[in-house]
Amino acid sequence: QQQVKQSPQSLIVQKGGISIINCAYENTAFDYFPWYQQFPGKGPALLIAIRPDVSEKKEGRFTISFNKSAKQFSLHIMDSQPGDSATYFCAALNSGGSNYKLTFGKGTLLTVNP
Amino acid sequence: EPEVTQTPSHQVTQMGQEVILRCVPISNHLYFYWYRQILGQKVEFLVSFYNNEISEKSEIFDDQFSVERPDGSNFTLKIRSTKLEDSAMYFCASSGGTGVRYTEAFFGQGTRLTVV
Numbered sequence: 482q483q484q485v486k487q488s489p490q491s492l493i494v495q496k497g498g499i500s501i502i503n504c505a506y507e508n509t510a511f512d513y514f515p516w517y518q519q520f521p522g523k524g525p526a527l528l529i530a531i532r533p534d535v536s537e538k539k540e541g542r543f544t545i546s547f548n549k550s551a552k553q554f555s556l557h558i559m560d561s562q563p564g565d566s567a568t569y570f571c572a573a574l575n576s577g578g579s580n581y582k583l584t585f586g587k588g589t590l591l592t593v594n595p
Numbered sequence: 596e597p598e599v600t601q602t603p604s605h606q607v608t609q610m611g612q613e614v615i616l617r618c619v620p621i622s623n624h625l626y627f628y629w630y631r632q633i634l635g636q637k638v639e640f641l642v643s644f645y646n647n648e649i650s651e652k653s654e655i656f657d658d659q660f661s662v663e664r665p666d667g668s669n670f671t672l673k674i675r676s677t678k679l680e681d682s683a684m685y686f687c688a689s690s691g692g693t694g695v696r697y698t699e700a701f702f703g704q705g706t707r708l709t710v711v
Binding site: 515517522523524525526527530570581582583584585586587588 | 599626628630636637638639640643651686688690699700701702703704705
């Protein structure tokens, strides 16, 4: 019940295309859903996050869509660029808990071809 | 911009040896974490630390692991007797918040631990 399932495992997109990564969760106590971007040899960096009181959040080219009833959320990268090539992790957290433990998905390796 | 710093960036150790991984969290943060990432796999939670005590630990965090905040600024992870399977990237993270309000977690660059 603590798992966050992420797909696809890898994704290849042409420059200018749309990248879509999907995640699903089981634990209804999760109420904070961040996406992290990780470049090789670096730590995960927060990209964008959403709480379940909204169905969509947009920051620049990055959009999170959230479907509370289906317990799914997805990251859309519009106008994908070669510099977006990285591993993307979705995560979930219960902010009402006492430990703020992030549960990560397995990651998606995104490659944007020039 | 404030950041979480970790040292060393890479540590090679012999099986059975003790290692200490060090982290300096963001100065006004209250919650501290260690996560681990085995090469090519997902980031896994090890332990969270708040108010000078462990608030939660995963099943990975057995008796060989310990954490400490020795001087109010550093946050350390000690592995008492390393095993080959401890080889991984270890990330320290910290998050702010007062009371129960969560704020985003910032991750350090990681320490690559190689056990030989």
